[in-house]
Amino acid sequence: MRRRSPVPPSPLPQRDGVDPVRVRLPFDGAWETVREHLVERLAAGAGVIDGMLDAGLIVGADGRPVAPDAAYVPGMFVWFHRELPDEVPVPFPLEVVYRDEHIVVADKPHFLATTPRGSHVTETALARLRRELGIPALGAAHRLDRLTAGLVLFTVRPEERGAYQSLFRDRAVRKEYEAVAPYREALELPRTVRSRIEKERGVPAAREVPGEPNAVSRVESAEHRGRLARYRLLPSTGQTHQLRVHMNALGVPILGDPLYPVVTGPVPAGDFRRPLQLLARVLEFTDPVTGHRHAYRSGRTLLAWSAYDEWAGDGRSQ
Numbered sequence: 001m002r003r004r005s006p007v008p009p010s011p012l013p014q015r016d017g018v019d020p021v022r023v024r025l026p027f028d029g030a031w032e033t034v035r036e037h038l039v040e041r042l043a044a045g046a047g048v049i050d051g052m053l054d055a056g057l058i059v060g061a062d063g064r065p066v067a068p069d070a071a072y073v074p075g076m077f078v079w080f081h082r083e084l085p086d087e088v089p090v091p092f093p094l095e096v097v098y099r100d101e102h103i104v105v106a107d108k109p110h111f112l113a114t115t116p117r118g119s120h121v122t123e124t125a126l127a128r129l130r131r132e133l134g135i136p137a138l139g140a141a142h143r144l145d146r147l148t149a150g151l152v153l154f155t156v157r158p159e160e161r162g163a164y165q166s167l168f169r170d171r172a173v174r175k176e177y178e179a180v181a182p183y184r185e186a187l188e189l190p191r192t193v194r195s196r197i198e199k200e201r202g203v204p205a206a207r208e209v210p211g212e213p214n215a216v217s218r219v220e221s222a223e224h225r226g227r228l229a230r231y232r233l234l235p236s237t238g239q240t241h242q243l244r245v246h247m248n249a250l251g252v253p254i255l256g257d258p259l260y261p262v263v264t265g266p267v268p269a270g271d272f273r274r275p276l277q278l279l280a281r282v283l284e285f286t287d288p289v290t291g292h293r294h295a296y297r298s299g300r301t302l303l304a305w306s307a308y309d310e311w312a313g314d315g316r317s318q
Contacts, residue, residue, distance in 0.1 A: 011063035012079050014136050017127030018116055020079045027074040034058075034070045034078065052080060087123040088270040094128050097151070097296055102289050103164065104129060104138065104154040107298050110275035111267075114143040114152055125152060142168045145241070147258075147267070150177070150280025150298045163288040168238060176234055176282035177243055178222070180304040181252040183229035190220040193249065199240040204266075205259040206241040208249060215239040217246045228255070230305055243278065254278050255304045277304045 012020040023038070031037040035053060039046045052058050056065030058080040066078055092109035099105075106125060113120040116127060130138050141153040141164040155161040167173045194213040199206035218234040229252070233243050241260075247253055248260035255277040258264045279302055284295040 008061040008077060010079055011059055011061060012081065014130065015081050016084065016122045017130035017136075018081075018084065018121055020081045023078050023080075025072060025074060025076045025078070029072070029074070031072045033072055034066055034076070035068060037072060038078075057081070084121055085119050087120065090123050091272065094125055094132075095299070096129075096133070097299075098294070099133070100156075102156055102160060102287070103141075103294075104133065104135070104156065105283065105294070105296050106152050106154065107300060108144060108149055108152050108280075109300070110147060110149045111272055113146040115140050120146065126154070129154060141165050142238070144280055145276075145278075147256075147276040148278045148280060149275070149300055151283040151296055152280070153283065153285075160289055167285050167288060171236060172285060174234075174282065174284040175280065176232065178279045178281045178302060179231045179233055179243065179247060179254045180228055180277035180302050181231060181247055181254045183224040183227055184250075184252055187250060187252065189231075190218060192216065192218045193246040195246070195249065197239040197242060197245055205263055206239070206245050208245060215242045215246070217243055219246065219250065225305075228304065230302075244276075275303060277302045 007022075010020055010022065014020070023041070025034065025037055029037065031040070035049060038058070039049050042049065050068065053066060053068040058066045058078050060066055061077050090109065090112045092112070094109060094112065095107040097105050097107050106129060108114065108125050112128075113124040114126065116122075116124050121127065126138065126140055130136055135156055137156065137158050139155050139158060139161050141155050141161065144150060144152055153164060155164050194216050195208045196211040196213050197206050197215040198209050214237060216236045218236070220232040220234070222230040222232045224230070231247070231252070233247075235242055244254055244257055244260050248257075253260045256274045257276055258267055279298060279300055281298050282296070284293075286293050
């Protein structure tokens with residue numbers, strides 16, 4: 001078995017809080033030049049790759065530009081910065097509720113992605129915090145959906161990130177969410193919902209399918225006011241869109257949801273009027289590095305509850 005060499009540090013700095021792209025050339029392949037492989041692998045078009053090579057924007061481990069005719073070397077690393085998309089700034093503050101030498105706990109607003117992905121790169125919680133706190137090595141221990149607000153845990157030291165991520169993998173974190181959804185008098189609560197949820201790549205909405213349950217959520221009623229109710233949600237697993245899928249299955253889809261019960265399409269860029277009424281309210285865990293017990297509560301409020309008359313009278317919110 002071929003022994004892989006360790007990954008060298010990036011020769012390029014971050015840009016706007018975003019890491020450069022790192023590509024490792026496969027050990028097996030018939031390419032003659034680095035250029036040939038990048039054109040095939042990145043699907044960016046020969047003109048784009050040629051332009052980057054000519055401008056010296058693709059570099060090797062020593063930080064020197066890769067020559068346009070550089071020979072293919074199996075296992076070689078190259079780095080470059082991708083062209084950042086134009087993004088509409090998310091006009092809501094990202095609050096830091098706790099910070100020490102190991103972790104940062106932030107209270108994320110609606111519409112702000114947790115980490116760079118797709119068309120959301122610089123307008124993400126991770127990129128913002130790296131810039132604002134001056135911590136280039138900051139990483140996310142878990143993620144919240146872009147449309148969900150609330151508490152997110154970030155790690156300061158890369159070598160400790162795995163320990164914090166394992167808390168979520170091993171279900172050693174107590175998470176409590178709050179949601180506003182239609183009130184159904186006939187819905188018996190509290191109850192625990194168990195189902196199998198699958199999310200296909202490229203399909204916006206997840207779905208429940210037959211099979212062994214992989215998603216478990218406890219749903220409790222906090223209070224109700226006319227047509228709307230506030231719910232307390234306690235997931236013990238972390239499947240994609242789990243709480244949104246389970247609330248929809250109970251016949252009380254969360255207000256402002258563009259996917260459940262009907263996919264209405266992506267929220268237009270710059271439209272921040274009707275956020276998904278889902279909030280990661282509580283985050284509690286024992287620090288795997290220091291042993292300290294952490295307990296945090298989001299200071300945000302859900303708009304549909306504070307502006308009840310507007311939301312209750314709008315049929316689209318149902």
